[in-house]
Amino acid sequence: MIEKSLLKGNIAIARAALNCGCSCYFGYPITPQTEIGEFLSLEMQKRNLAYVCAESEIGAINMALGAASSGQKVMASSSSCAVALMQETLSYAASDELPIVLVNVMRAGPGQGYIYPSQGDYNQATIGGGNGDYKTIVLSPSSVQECIELTYKSFYLAQKYRNPVILLVDGLLGQMAEPATITQNPYPDIDTSSWRLDGAKDRPSRNIHSLEPNQNKLNQHVLKLYQKYQQIEQSEPDWEEYLCDDAEIILTAFGTMARSAKAICNHFREQGIKMGVFRPITLYPFPYKRLRELSFKAKYIIDIEMNMGQMLKDVRLGVLSNSQISFIGKPVGDWLKKEEIINAIKNIIKEQYASI
Amino acid sequence: MIKNFIISGSGGQGVLSIGTILANIFMLGNKFVTYCPCYGAEMRGGAVHCEINMSDDELLTLQNEKADFVIALNQMSFDKFISKVKEGGTIIVNSSMAKIEKTRNDIKYIFAPFTQEAIKLDNIKIANSIALGVLSKILGNLTMENVKKAYEKILKDKKELIQKNLDAYLLGYNYIQEKEYA
Numbered sequence: 001m002i003e004k005s006l007l008k009g010n011i012a013i014a015r016a017a018l019n020c021g022c023s024c025y026f027g028y029p030i031t032p033q034t035e036i037g038e039f040l041s042l043e044m045q046k047r048n049l050a051y052v053c054a055e056s057e058i059g060a061i062n063m064a065l066g067a068a069s070s071g072q073k074v075m076a077s078s079s080s081c082a083v084a085l086m087q088e089t090l091s092y093a094a095s096d097e098l099p100i101v102l103v104n105v106m107r108a109g110p111g112q113g114y115i116y117p118s119q120g121d122y123n124q125a126t127i128g129g130g131n132g133d134y135k136t137i138v139l140s141p142s143s144v145q146e147c148i149e150l151t152y153k154s155f156y157l158a159q160k161y162r163n164p165v166i167l168l169v170d171g172l173l174g175q176m177a178e179p180a181t182i183t184q185n186p187y188p189d190i191d192t193s194s195w196r197l198d199g200a201k202d203r204p205s206r207n208i209h210s211l212e213p214n215q216n217k218l219n220q221h222v223l224k225l226y227q228k229y230q231q232i233e234q235s236e237p238d239w240e241e242y243l244c245d246d247a248e249i250i251l252t253a254f255g256t257m258a259r260s261a262k263a264i265c266n267h268f269r270e271q272g273i274k275m276g277v278f279r280p281i282t283l284y285p286f287p288y289k290r291l292r293e294l295s296f297k298a299k300y301i302i303d304i305e306m307n308m309g310q311m312l313k314d315v316r317l318g319v320l321s322n323s324q325i326s327f328i329g330k331p332v333g334d335w336l337k338k339e340e341i342i343n344a345i346k347n348i349i350k351e352q353y354a355s356i
Numbered sequence: 357m358i359k360n361f362i363i364s365g366s367g368g369q370g371v372l373s374i375g376t377i378l379a380n381i382f383m384l385g386n387k388f389v390t391y392c393p394c395y396g397a398e399m400r401g402g403a404v405h406c407e408i409n410m411s412d413d414e415l416l417t418l419q420n421e422k423a424d425f426v427i428a429l430n431q432m433s434f435d436k437f438i439s440k441v442k443e444g445g446t447i448i449v450n451s452s453m454a455k456i457e458k459t460r461n462d463i464k465y466i467f468a469p470f471t472q473e474a475i476k477l478d479n480i481k482i483a484n485s486i487a488l489g490v491l492s493k494i495l496g497n498l499t500m501e502n503v504k505k506a507y508e509k510i511l512k513d514k515k516e517l518i519q520k521n522l523d524a525y526l527l528g529y530n531y532i533q534e535k536e537y538a
Contacts, residue, residue: 006379006391172418177376177391179383256418263416335419 004179009147009169010035012180013103016151017075018043020185022101024050024067024074026060028082031115032171033105036077061086061102068098069208071196073155077103079171080121081112084129090164091130094225095210097195099158101151103167105174108332117171118332119255122310125166126284133222135229137165137236138283140254141173144180150281156187161232162195168283170255170306172335237287240279241294243269247276249300249349250323252291252315254280257335261304264341271356273349283311291318298323300349304341305329324348357412360420361491364405364437365429365450367395370484373510374427375406378488380506381498382408388415403432425494427487429470430454448490450483466490468531474524482517482524489528 007015014036017025025044027037037053044051050067054060057078064076078086083104093100104125108118125138137157139150150167158165197206212218242262244250249268253261258279268275278294280287295301301323303312309327316325328344330336346356361378365371372393379391388411395404407423409415422442428434431454434447438459441447446464449456452471468490474483492498503525511518 004383006376006383006389172392175392176418177379178389178415259416259418266416337419337421338417 004181006177007144007180008035008175008177009144009173010105011039012144012147013151014039015182016148019182020152020155022073022075024072026052026054026063026076027078028054028057028060030079030082032107032174033077033079033103036103057082057085061089064100065089065093065098068100069197071192071198075101079105080107080109083124087129090128090136091132091134092210093164094134094136096208097162099162100164101154101158101167102164103169105169106171116332117306117335119170119257119306120331121168122283122307125168134225135284137163137232138168140168140281140283142256142258142279144178147173148180148182152185152187159190161228173256233285236282237285238281239287239290240281242277244276244278244294246274248298249275249302250294250298251277251302251304253304254283254311257304257306260335260338263338267342273353286314288318292320295319295321295323299352301325302345302348303327306335307331358417359410360423361408361425362405362423362437362440363427364433367402367404369429370481371404371429372406374484374488375408377506377510379408380509381502382410384502384505387412390415390418405433425491427491428454429487446494448487450487466532473527477524479520482521485521485524486528489525490531493529493532
């Protein structure tokens with residue numbers, strides 16, 4: 001058995017990236033994700049891999065775009081307000097169909113905000129701030145162990161679908177250490193030889209570009225991208241269900257907030273109230289279908305987030321039943337306390353559950 | 357059962373070191389544990405604290421308002437975290453660098469001159485390990501084997517410091533043996 005060690009989320013992500021063959025890293029320091037770059041600056045040099053602390057986040061993500069077009073396994077990392085700077089390139093990378101893994105360890109916004117905890121980048125990640133019809137795959141870990149597993153998965157999905165993947169991490173999780181095992185990367189390597197730009201000796205030349213002055217071709221290109229997104233939406237939704245089978249009240253939450261939701265769920269279960277927790281692991285593709293199925297048995301769906309209700313709209317899109325949908329949230333700062341959430345839930349459900 | 361800990365002091369006092377060691381001791385004892393360091397932009401001399409949560413079950417509540425046990429290595433952290441001790445909880449204070457003063461009667465206080473004791477051992481830097489020893493004594497269920505392993509792991513690049521720190525830890529562990537603590 002491989003021994004557990006006490007690992008910080010940021011370090012876990014960096015180690016997992018190395019473990020699954022990340023050959024290029026580009027970044028620029030920003031709290032709360034700086035340890036990723038700090039760790040890789042030493043380790044990648046030792047392994048003779050490409051590490052660049054760029055002149056800015058815009059530089060970093062564009063270097064990632066260039067390196068990805070040559071078929072390298074590429075990662076960039078940053079945080080909220082600096083990921084905002086990268087949005088243009090994400091749209092380019094989606095159009096160019098380039099596999100880039102971008103880690104966003106979230107801090108508080110909007111604007112410059114500060115290093116306080118927040119889950120304010122759900123919209124930025126899932127909808128995106130770039131132009132045009134494009135999608136980015138978004139994965140959301142809730143523990144350090146999952147930081148490792150979802151880093152592997154990010155690289156795999158990025159290559160499998162030739163699409164940017166965002167690993168959306170709570171600042172708390174990036175900074176927090178807990179016991180975790182550096183497992184083996186379970187995913188196969190994807191052959192990139194059919195598209196990468198690695199020198200045209202003995203083969204016809206290729207190019208990768210998003211400029212397309214022919215409207216029919218551009219139309220065809222976007223339709224092709226959407227066929228791919230459809231396939232992603234069918235095959236890749238991933239989620240965790242906690243005591244959902246008989247749940248009359250379902251709490252929805254992503255990232256570390258889902259852990260608090262489980263603790264709260266246990267609290268209500270002890271009082272005989274049938275509560276469950278539904279945690280999307282892929283934020284895009286959002287697991288609408290499963291949430292829809294579960295919602296038909298639920299009287300209440302209560303969404304809990306450390307923002308003003310960004311995932312809430314996806315919850316609303318998923319739920320087609322008559323369940324009452326409510327929201328508990330706070331934009332910035334210390335995570336909502338268990339007692340605060342419990343009281344807010346009691347307030348919501350008091351009509352049907354008068355006994356508590 | 358969840359137990360929460362806050363270890364606090366100023367940068368350079370080894371707050372995060374004993375925090376990591378304590379978290380490792382719990383991990384080696386097959387507990388679920390989370391460790392969160394908190395510090396400002398400044399390191400040496402600035403305020404530093406860390407939070408540790410330990411449980412037999414999967415750790416679900418990650419941030420807690422209050423702690424069962426607080427270690428305060430200087431006056432600033434004593435003042436700051438006295439209100440964070442849970443009712444019935446314990447605060448362990450470095451009386452070399454903080455005034456002996458009891459402002460609450462719903463918690464237990466332990467005052468010990470960690471810095472002075474460390475100077476007696478010829479190394480002011482190991483005051484933190486003495487404090488950890490005191491905390492261990494109160495907790496009562498940490499095995500010396502795991503304590504040793506944790507120190508060896510954290511100090512693997514500074515092997516010469518392991519024994520010194522273990523001596524300091526044991527001094528702390530035995531410090532309150534004869535004192536009243538229930």
